[in-house]
Amino acid sequence: MTDGKNSYDASSLPDLLPIYYKRLFPYSPYYRWLNYGGVFKNYFTHREFSFTLKDDVYIRYQSFSDQQDLEKEIQKRCPYKIDIGAIFTHRPKDHKTIKAAAFQAQEKELVFDIDMTDYDDVRRCCSGADICEKCWPLMQIAIKIIDRALRDDFGFEHLLWVYSGRRGVHCWVCDEVARKLSQDGRTAVAEYLSVVKGGENQTRKVVLDDRIHPSIGCAINVIRGRFSDYALSKQDFLGNEEKYTKVLQLVPDEEFREALSGYMQNFGKSNHRWLVFIEKQKEILDKGAFKKSQNMVEEIMLQYCYPRLDVNVSKGVNHLLKSPFCVHPKTGRVCVPIDPENVDSFDPFKVPTISGLIEELNKFETTEEQGKRMKDYRRTSLNESIQIFEKFLKKLEGSWKGRLQEQSDMKMEF
Amino acid sequence: MEIAKPSRNKGRSRIVRNLNNGIQDLSSEHNLQFYSIPPVETISLQEFEEYAVERLKVLKVIETAGAKYVKGSEKYNDHVELEIRKTPFKRLLKHSDIVSESDLHKARQLDKISHFILRLAYCRSEELRRWFLQQELDFFRFRFQCETNLSERKKFLEINKLKYEPISDTEKNSVQEQLAQAGKVDAGRVNTLEYFKVPFTEALDLVRARRVYLHQGSAYVPYEEMVSILLSVYRTKLSQALAVTSRALPHLEEDDRLLPMLCGLSKRYLGQDYSNRKINVGQITADMIEMLSKKSFPLCMQHLHQALRQNHHLRHGGRMQYGLFLKGIGLSLDEALKFWRSEFTKIMDGDKFDKQYAYNIRHNYGKEGKRADYTPYSCMKIIMSNVPGTGDYHGCPFRHMDADLLKQKLRAQNIGGEYLDKIMIDLKGNHYQLACTHYFEAVHHLSLDTHNGINHPSQYFDDSQKELNGNKLVSSGGTNRSLRPASQNTPKSKPSQVSQHSDSGEMEDDFDFEAAVHSIPQE
Ligand code: SF4
Ligand SMILES: [Zn+2]
Numbered sequence: 001m002t003d004g005k006n007s008y009d010a011s012s013l014p015d016l017l018p019i020y021y022k023r024l025f026p027y028s029p030y031y032r033w034l035n036y037g038g039v040f041k042n043y044f045t046h047r048e049f050s051f052t053l054k055d056d057v058y059i060r061y062q063s064f065s066d067q068q069d070l071e072k073e074i075q076k077r078c079p080y081k082i083d084i085g086a087i088f089t090h091r092p093k094d095h096k097t098i099k100a101a102a103f104q105a106q107e108k109e110l111v112f113d114i115d116m117t118d119y120d121d122v123r124r125c126c127s128g129a130d131i132c133e134k135c136w137p138l139m140q141i142a143i144k145i146i147d148r149a150l151r152d153d154f155g156f157e158h159l160l161w162v163y164s165g166r167r168g169v170h171c172w173v174c175d176e177v178a179r180k181l182s183q184d185g186r187t188a189v190a191e192y193l194s195v196v197k198g199g200e201n202q203t204r205k206v207v208l209d210d211r212i213h214p215s216i217g218c219a220i221n222v223i224r225g226r227f228s229d230y231a232l233s234k235q236d237f238l239g240n241e242e243k244y245t246k247v248l249q250l251v252p253d254e255e256f257r258e259a260l261s262g263y264m265q266n267f268g269k270s271n272h273r274w275l276v277f278i279e280k281q282k283e284i285l286d287k288g289a290f291k292k293s294q295n296m297v298e299e300i301m302l303q304y305c306y307p308r309l310d311v312n313v314s315k316g317v318n319h320l321l322k323s324p325f326c327v328h329p330k331t332g333r334v335c336v337p338i339d340p341e342n343v344d345s346f347d348p349f350k351v352p353t354i355s356g357l358i359e360e361l362n363k364f365e366t367t368e369e370q371g372k373r374m375k376d377y378r379r380t381s382l383n384e385s386i387q388i389f390e391k392f393l394k395k396l397e398g399s400w401k402g403r404l405q406e407q408s409d410m411k412m413e414f
Numbered sequence: 415m416e417i418a419k420p421s422r423n424k425g426r427s428r429i430v431r432n433l434n435n436g437i438q439d440l441s442s443e444h445n446l447q448f449y450s451i452p453p454v455e456t457i458s459l460q461e462f463e464e465y466a467v468e469r470l471k472v473l474k475v476i477e478t479a480g481a482k483y484v485k486g487s488e489k490y491n492d493h494v495e496l497e498i499r500k501t502p503f504k505r506l507l508k509h510s511d512i513v514s515e516s517d518l519h520k521a522r523q524l525d526k527i528s529h530f531i532l533r534l535a536y537c538r539s540e541e542l543r544r545w546f547l548q549q550e551l552d553f554f555r556f557r558f559q560c561e562t563n564l565s566e567r568k569k570f571l572e573i574n575k576l577k578y579e580p581i582s583d584t585e586k587n588s589v590q591e592q593l594a595q596a597g598k599v600d601a602g603r604v605n606t607l608e609y610f611k612v613p614f615t616e617a618l619d620l621v622r623a624r625r626v627y628l629h630q631g632s633a634y635v636p637y638e639e640m641v642s643i644l645l646s647v648y649r650t651k652l653s654q655a656l657a658v659t660s661r662a663l664p665h666l667e668e669d670d671r672l673l674p675m676l677c678g679l680s681k682r683y684l685g686q687d688y689s690n691r692k693i694n695v696g697q698i699t700a701d702m703i704e705m706l707s708k709k710s711f712p713l714c715m716q717h718l719h720q721a722l723r724q725n726h727h728l729r730h731g732g733r734m735q736y737g738l739f740l741k742g743i744g745l746s747l748d749e750a751l752k753f754w755r756s757e758f759t760k761i762m763d764g765d766k767f768d769k770q771y772a773y774n775i776r777h778n779y780g781k782e783g784k785r786a787d788y789t790p791y792s793c794m795k796i797i798m799s800n801v802p803g804t805g806d807y808h809g810c811p812f813r814h815m816d817a818d819l820l821k822q823k824l825r826a827q828n829i830g831g832e833y834l835d836k837i838m839i840d841l842k843g844n845h846y847q848l849a850c851t852h853y854f855e856a857v858h859h860l861s862l863d864t865h866n867g868i869n870h871p872s873q874y875f876d877d878s879q880k881e882l883n884g885n886k887l888v889s890s891g892g893t894n895r896s897l898r899p900a901s902q903n904t905p906k907s908k909p910s911q912v913s914q915h916s917d918s919g920e921m922e923d924d925f926d927f928e929a930a931v932h933s934i935p936q937e
Contacts, residue, residue, distance in 0.1 A: 101661050118804050154614060155631030177615065177631065182650070185615055188622035199802030201717070201815040213624045214592040311801065 008332030008355045014054060016354045017078040017327070023376040024357055025074065025325055026386050029393055031067040033160075033174075034084075037400035039407070048085030048092040048105075050320055051077055060085075060320075061092040080329045083320035105318040110156075110178035110186055112193075113313040113321065114142045115168035122304045124235055124243070129330075131167045131348065137230040139169055140343045142307035145219045146171060147340040149193055153215055154178075158396045160389075161338040163351060165328025169338065170321060174396060183315055190314040195219070195306045203249050206302040208295040220298050223305045228271065231304055238264070238273040250300050252292035256284065324389070327354045336385035337392065352381045445506050445522065446557055446570050448648055449655075453527045459675075462531060466679050469528035472503050473549040480552055481847045481867035486559060494556055507560065534672075535679040537660040541789055547652055548794065551645050558641050576647065578610040581634070589627060593634055596627035608637045618646050698744040700753035706743075710878035712871045713811045713853060714796060715739050721807035726760040731800055731808040733771075735791055737778050742790035742872045747779040792870045793847050812837075812846035812853075829856045836862060854878070 035044040049070075050060040064070040074082070086105035088095070095103050116135060120127045125134040143161055150156045150173060158174040181189070195216060198205045208216070231237045238244040244264045251257040263276045281297050284290045313319055326335045332353040338346045360380045377386055457465070475497040483490035498504055505521035529550070536546035561567055571578070586593070586609060593609065594601040617633040619642050620626040627634045635643060698706070707719040718736040722728050728736065733754075740750060754775055758767045778788050793810065802809040811820055817838065824834055833856035840849035850868045855861070858881045868874050 121804060152630070153628040155629075181615070184618055184649070184653075188618040191622045192624055192628075194801075197801060198814060198816070199804065199806035199809060200721075201802075201807065201809075201811065201819060203819070204816055209598060211595045211598045214595050214627060215624065217595065308804075310803070 008353045010330060010332070012355065013080070013327070013329055013332070014078075016332075016358055017080070018075070019358055019361070020327060020354050021075050021078055023361065024380065024382060026375075026377055026382075026389065027067055027071050029386065029389055030325065031070065033389075033393055033396070035067075037397060037404060039400045039403045043087055046087050046089070046091055046106075048088060048320070049323075050083040050085060051079035052081035052083070053077060053079055061095050063092040080327075082323040082326050084323045085320040086317050105316075107179045108317050108319075110173040110181055110189065111314060111319070111321045112146060112171040112173075112190070113164075113168065113310045114139065114146075114170075114307050115164070115310060117167065118308040118310065122237075124237070129167050133349075134234045136348060137226060137234060138305065138307075139348075140346075141223060141226055141230070141305050143169060143171075143338065143340055143343045144222045145307055146193060146309075148218060148222070149215055152218075153192075154189065158392065158399065159340065160324065160392050161340050162324045162335050163333070163338055163346070163348060164322065165326065165333045165335045165351075166331050170324075170335075172321075172324075176399075181317075183317060186317070187311070187315045190309055190311045193307070194309055194311060195302055196308055204252065204299070204303075206250075206299045206306070208299055208302075210294065212295065212298065216302070219306060220301065223301045227301055227305065228274075231301075232271045232274060236270045237304065238270040244273060247300060250303060251296055253290040256280075256290045256293050334382065334385070336382070337388045339388045339391070352385070357382055444566075444570055444573055446554070446561065447522075447526065448574060448651055449526060449529045449533075450651065452530055453523070455523065455527065457527065459672075462672075463675060463679075465524055465528040466531040466535065468501055468503070468524065469532055470679065471501055472498055473532075473546070473553060476549050476552045476556065477545075477869065478867055481851070481869055484843055484845060485552065486555070491556065491560070495560075506557070531676075532679070533656060533659055534663070535676040537656045537663060538676075539789075541792070541795070543653070543656045543660070544795065545792075547649065547656065550652060551649060554648055555641055555645060558644060574647075576644070578612060578640075578643075580608045580637075581611050589629070589634065592627045592629075593636075596625070596634070597636060609634050610637065610640070610643075611635075612643055616646055617643055698740075698749070700745070700749045700756070703740070703745070703753060706875075709882060710875050712850060712868070712874040714809065715871055715875075717811055718807055722757050726757045728808075729806055730774075731802060731806050733774060734778070734788075735796060735808040737775060738788055738790040739871050739875075741778060741788075743875050747776065747781065750775055750779070790870070790872050793850070793868060796871070797846050810846055810850070812841060812849040817841055824853070827857075829853070832862065850874070858882075 031044070034047060038044075045063060045065055047063060048060070049062040049064070050058065051062060052058050062073065064073060085092070086108040089102065089104050089106060090098050116123075116131050116138065117128055119135065119138055123135040123138065125132050147159060147161070150159055150171075156173050156175045156178055160172040160174060162170045162172065164170055192215070196205045212220070236243070238247060241264075245261075248257050248261055248264070251260060260277065260280060263280065264273050267273050267276060277300075278297055281293065284293060313321065322335060324335050324337060327333070328335065332355055333348070333351045334354065334357070336351055357380045361376060364379050377383060475494060479485075479490050479493045479497075483493060495507060498507060502521065502524055505517055506525060532546060536542045558567070558570075561570075586604065590601055590604050593604045597604070597607075599607075611632045612635050614621050614628055614631055614633045617626060617635055620633060620635060620639060621628060626636075626639070703719070707716055711719065715736060718728060718732050721732065722736070737750065737754070740753070745753065751772060754771065755764070755767055758771055780788065796808070797810045797813045800808070802814050809815075811823075815823075820841070821834070821838065824830075824837065829837075833852055836852045837849045837856075840846070840852060847868050851865050852862065854868055854874060854877070855863075855865050858878065860881070865877070868877075
């Protein structure tokens with residue numbers, strides 16, 4: 001995928017990172033987030049960070065006493081990647097001095113990782129690490145569906161969605177209930193949200209019951225709204241024999257499958273073929289024939305569009321996940337927050353790159369007069385992303401205002 | 415709970431209360447309990463062992479029943495009940511011959527003490543904890559469901575301070591449609607049911623399986639599913655307790671009489687023997703694997719083997735599942751390296767293999783990293799954890815493969831007729847290990863329902879070798895054969911339930927302190 005505007009050259013990263021970490025990384029809001037208002041003791045100091053340095057040197061169990069300490073260390077090391085881990089019983093940097101059994105991960109945001117590579121069997125435009133505007137809608141659908149379920153079903157409010165810098169998105173659920181979830185709890189949530197299941201030995205990866213669970217019903221509605229744009233026009237997913245044969249494999253009743261295959265040959269275009277699918281399913285619904293294929297249309301839509309979560313990332317309290325505002329070393333793009341209410345206006349190809357941002361800084365320096373005190377990032381295109389982050393933070397801060405009040409009231413009583 | 419160092423006079427061991435904090439112990443008020451409060455009684459070392467062995471018998475019954483029948487089905491319940499009637503736990507069953515107060519009290523004590531002893535014995539490794547937790551949960555479910563008396567059930571909730579209020583009719587009506595869809599029932603039926611609103615964190619099993627309606631963090635649980643809530647409360651309590659106990663266990667190591675016994679107890683029923691590579695290591699070489707995979711590997715391992723042969727690569731989940739299995743049947747580290755290397759180097763150079771993959775294999779053999787000695791995965795672990803994703807070939811085919819595809823593969827192996835029918839029925843009911851057992855019977859030309867049940871891939875291998883070679887094992891699964899009575903002098907095939915049962919009675923004789931001491935796993 002080429003992208004003329006922000007030409008970024010990976011070899012310049014060692015030169016750019018010091019400037020980025022010195023002048024652009026939003027330490028202050030970042031710290032405000034991870035400190036959680038100081039409501040819980042040691043929340044920031046006992047948090048694990050890990051750094052990936054040049055040449056894949058990986059150091060775990062970093063921890064910092066406060067924002068200054070964090071700033072200092074990041075600027076000193078200039079990590080290629082920063083991961084955020086759990087809050088431990090002790091300061092992670094002291095872990096060697098503590099008995100392994102006593103050093104335990106206690107809390108962490110509930111996290112989700114959705115990666116485009118997991119969709120390789122259902123997108124035809126690219127594969128592996130590549131993305132394009134034809135498959136990116138999958139991520140939009142994913143955010144819409146997961147965001148809704150986390151809010152409406154689980155009652156979570158503080159969701160931070162972040163672009164992973166290359167081919168996917170992360171979600172950080174920051175509500176207290178989520179942070180305190182056990183491994184079992186995390187697994188249960190992740191599995192509740194997993195609809196597409198099975199490895200290489202399974203072609204039909206979505207099997208619905210006669211009665212569709214309300215949560216999946218909502219997901220289907222999201223997909224339905226975007227299906228014709230995404231699957232029919234962008235992916236042209238029934239476009240040729242190879243493509244529709246693959247789709248037909250998902251029809252459970254053999255006889256019905258063969259009948260459909262005949263119809264496919266009679267029509268030329270994806271949207272016509274899809275209409276036939278829907279038409280025929282209605283017919284069998286009315287007739288009560290081919291019981292197993294009753295929800296076939298929904299199953300196909302889900303298999304092609306429903307978000308594919310990497311459950312292993314969500315399960316462990318101890319699992320590390322790339323921090324927001326890192327720079328992806330291969331693309332140079334900053335891992336910026338995404339506003340779930342405006343997923344459609346987020347374009348991964350327009351995400352600020354480290355080289356672009358530094359160029360902007362240079363421009364300002366030469367044109368603007370000195371002396372105006374303003375955070376550097378506010379003057380660059382990173383500002384928009386920081387606004388999204390601030391919006392999330394503001395709401396989050398509201399959640400502990402009450403807590404702090406309570407605590408101070410308690411103190412007054414004694 | 416702590417077990418005090420035995421006083422020097424002749425192996426008396428005392429179980430001491432230290433956590434009660436003045437909470438009134440109501441656990442002996444009811445046949446069922448969550449075992450929140452450790453026992454305070456003093457018992458002898460001999461009783462200590464007897465109690466534990468009795469409970470182990472019961473848990474083993476539970477495990478076997480679960481592999482043979484649908485949990486909670488009539489057959490399952492009948493089987494479990496019948497077997498429990500042969501143990502001192504019978505007094506805790508309903509419809510028991512009227513028992514005196516003191517008998518009942520004794521039975522409840524046995525229940526409690528034996529539970530706590532096994533906690534000690536089974537807290538020491540992930541695999542042990544997993545096994546114990548699962549059987550205890552199933553045991554609890556069985557007992558709760560047998561408790562048909564509504565007021566007894568309510569009393570249990572009360573004692574354990576579980577206050578769940580039913581939702582109002584107005585609220586129910588407002589979400590009637592959702593309740594019906596989530597519960598897979600007619601909207602009309604919803605009206606007749608009672609629903610409770612429970613924080614989703616207390617209904618994890620129902621949430622995981624999407625069996626309840628979830629809104630704003632609350633799960634709407636019908637009364638019938640209450641047992642699932644209780645199980646989840648119990649699961650949380652017990653797994654926490656096991657973690658705490660395992661951390662406290664080092665204190666026990668001073669007690670040179672208890673530890674060996676505890677180790678012996680845990681070895682005995684889990685079938686940990688499958689992992690005891692020290693005994694059988696080296697009997698299998700890399701070039702035998704191809705042949706063995708066709709004859710004696712369970713389907714899961716056959717698939718991994720074929721995938722490896724085809725792709726010359728397996729992803730992490732597959733390497734773990736298959737690698738540990740091979741280790742378990744007796745492939746030495748050197749042979750394992752040879753085996754994996756020969757496949758992987760078809761698509762990468764030896765250098766890359768040595769750098770990126772050899773570590774992983776040595777790791778499995780405890781030669782790198784934590785130096786933990788990893789044990790082969792049991793069926794339960796394979797079926798329950800680490801669901802395969804895109805690009806993965808691990809897992810259990812009976813669980814993770816399309817029914818159609820599976821059928822095709824089975825046909826290709828010449829499995830048909832009533833065996834195939836049986837397997838397909840098992841799959842419909844989600845009885846994966848049962849399907850595997852029937853598969854075993856088909857492959858080895860045994861009559862249906864004669865095999866005792868597959869619960870470990872290594873056991874599959876062992877049993878298969880026994881079928882094929884008479885009693886001579888190419889690879890011995892380890893020391894303890896008590897799980898599989900068909901060993902030594904029983905004529906081949908057809909181990910019956912009876913022999914299995916009498917077998918568990920054999921344990922008293924072969925309790926081997928020496929062996930137990932030497933087999934303490936290093937974690
Ligand atoms: S039941 Fe166990 S042995 Fe059989 S295929 Fe599944 S995992 Fe393998
Ligand atoms: Zn694409």
